[in-house]
Amino acid sequence: MISFLRGTVAHVGLSSAVIDLNGAGMSVNATPQTLSGLRVGEEGKLFTSLIVREDSLTLYGFASDDEREVFDVLLSVSGVGPRLALAVLAVHEPEAIRVAAHSGDGKAFTKVPGIGPKVAGRIVLELAGKLVPHGTAGAPVAAVSAESVWKPQVVAAMTSLGWSEKDATASIDKSLADSPDLAANGNVAEILRATLRWLGQDGARAGNRVGARG
Numbered sequence: 001m002i003s004f005l006r007g008t009v010a011h012v013g014l015s016s017a018v019i020d021l022n023g024a025g026m027s028v029n030a031t032p033q034t035l036s037g038l039r040v041g042e043e044g045k046l047f048t049s050l051i052v053r054e055d056s057l058t059l060y061g062f063a064s065d066d067e068r069e070v071f072d073v074l075l076s077v078s079g080v081g082p083r084l085a086l087a088v089l090a091v092h093e094p095e096a097i098r099v100a101a102h103s104g105d106g107k108a109f110t111k112v113p114g115i116g117p118k119v120a121g122r123i124v125l126e127l128a129g130k131l132v133p134h135g136t137a138g139a140p141v142a143a144v145s146a147e148s149v150w151k152p153q154v155v156a157a158m159t160s161l162g163w164s165e166k167d168a169t170a171s172i173d174k175s176l177a178d179s180p181d182l183a184a185n186g187n188v189a190e191i192l193r194a195t196l197r198w199l200g201q202d203g204a205r206a207g208n209r210v211g212a213r214g
Helices: 063-074 081-089 094-103 104-109 117-125 146-158 164-176 182-184 188-200
Strands: 004-012 017-019 022-030 043-053 056-062
Touching: 004 022, 004 081, 022 056, 022 104, 022 182, 043 063, 043 188, 056 063, 056 081, 063 081, 063 094, 063 117, 094 104, 094 117, 104 117, 146 164, 182 188
Parallel strands: none
Antiparallel strands: 004 017, 004 043, 017 022, 043 056
């Protein structure tokens, strides 16, 4: 089992990164917030989970061992594959997932695109006893506004790509002005793509970028 990768970051995309391990490039799928912590040309470390299929070997990377643990437990739920498990981590922090599973808060999981009430109910049922909150932190996940969950993650991803925090925030707000459903769903990757597409529609907007990635 590959527990983690440490090497020079060769590439960072919207959904994956490439880590150079002494001349061998390892492709790793990860959430936008995990990818936002990587810098091309600098050393990066990701905890990993290797998913073996009949026709493929796919690595999924995480910023912490706790994220990987929650990912692996989510995979134990019937009908939840690696992409959906990663989507859950893109919307909720590991501790928030633990709180939701422990408290039976199925609504928290319906905030993840691709998860309806039936699947959310199955997740809560099958995770009972498997995920327990590390502490007694605060209010239930459902009490947290969707925007407070996804917006900091999207801003962090954009600043890692070269925009200032101020420009990133303004661009997100403007790009979602006509897409309230997208904002309500809170899918970090989709919102990031929508914002980058909006910026790309006008060359002048791209000028707000404070520096190009190397």
